[in-house]
Amino acid sequence: MLATTLESYLGDKILELSKEVRQEMLTQIGNPDGFLRDELIYRSFGKMIVSNQLNPEEFQSLLEVVLQEDYLFYGIGESGTDSVFTRSFSALVIAAVIEYDIEKQIVNPDLVQYTVNKVIRYMREEKDTRGFIQGNGWAHAIAHGADTLDALAKHPLLKKEDISRILHAVQYSLLRQVDYLDEEEERLAIILVSLIKHQDAEKVIQVWIEELAGMVETEMLENKGSLDAYHVQRTVKNFLKSVFVILSSKGIGKKVNSDVFKVLEKWMWMYLN
Template identity: 40%
Template sequence: MIEPLRDLARRDDALLRKAYDECPIELLNRLLAGLHAPDGEVCDEIAYSLFCRLLEMGAIPPEQLAWLFEQLLSDDHLFYGIGRVGDDSVFGRSFSALVAGYILDVDARRRVLERDIVLHAIASIARYASCERDRRGYVPGKGWAHSAAHTADALAACAQHPVAAEAE
């Protein structure tokens, strides 16, 4: 599963866009799985970086972006193993929060997601922030879990999104 993603991470944006257009949901699911890897190269340098590139180039249309948000904010990702401390589940939660925050950052500029989706994301990220107990930074042999930093980034994206100001 990792080698095709590693190869894709090395390619230029045109080839990444082509790969996404050919099998969008399959690629998104592979990237979601990569966020859970207790390996800094896989979750950060490959999965997270590819998500960022796809988002920045506008490759993910609004309906698929809404689907991706639903997946990220679910019990399978942002809330996977919530409450556990000291195991590898923190990688999936932490990097899901980071991607969710990045989606909010991009949406703040482009405004493609429906208001209700953004409000749900903001509420989910706030709930996650209050529930996360594993605050480890660097995990020897595995990489950066960074749950506190990634949660802070996601909360900042929530606060800076125009929908948050409208909801006050």
């Protein structure tokens, strides 16, 4: 039984997983059982990756598989169905692979670029924005997609022209009319921090912040009294608050934070006595 095998593996009673078990993990990656999917399968993938239990060919093959239509794009466009678990946890495995590859650089540069393209497409096409689902655990597709973009934002092989593409994917997630409930905005904010720290992208992000704020203000002006427009502004406001706090805590991105503060000061009810 898969669950028993993975419990033994995570408890260090089994040192390595067979190819058959790894294949079963892939088959069950989107199992609606939250414990099996999250606590056993995903954690086992993570342990397998960081413990050097995959040779370079197997490592790349794992990434190639979870990027496929039957994984990252399985049932894409659906909302409210169990297919979200396959997509979302495929995204998490991609993030784990890319995070590990930041230092190891096992993945072929062409595959890194392919991954960038696929993940950006995923963030635009994912329609299921549920966070925690009672009885099934975390779906969190937008947050997991954000984690994957964050990993790519830190990768040394990321191309300069892909910085703006990642920012546009973040923008798309923020401007869609969704009331995020489970800190998706915070996960998206971390991407900007990584781009500043690892890609020297502060100037690009300053321009992007200005554009983002302008788009929100135009939406508010053209749709006065609209609850949808208000919710978009609230989402972006929460996002900018997260950016401000994280950058402040790390002592980086001071120019971006100055711009962010100006937007927040303008949008928030601030009474200075």
